[in-house]
Amino acid sequence: MKGHFNVAHQPGSTLGHLLHDAGGRLLRWYELHRQRDELARLSDATLHDLGLSRADIQQEADRHFWEDPLRK
Template sequence: MSKRYLPAAEMPAVRKKMLADTIDRLLFWLERSRQRRRLGRLSNHMLKDIGLTRADIEFEMLKRPWEG
């Protein structure tokens, strides 16, 4: 017996919420990755202005998106 997949309009509310939460979490992780890459492109002088070192940024860039 094959599974029947329902269109979003017919999905139970709980499943819609779970799907929305999952998408939100993925988008959050994507944005976190982008921010880390942007930090990596800052000059040492700019990092100093915001109180960070190159080592701080290298450590941050090694983290996976889901690691805070």
């Protein structure tokens, strides 16, 4: 189409998207690691209030940082 600008064919744009996606993934992995570490430090009383057991938390904390429950 005349005057149509397709960014999918721009090499810089593709590289930019890849870097952006990789950066987002790294941030998500860091956040998962941080949250799991924080969960592992909760007291037994707090876990009881949340309806969770130490075993539940240990199972979650033992997961690899790349295991994201939101990504199927």
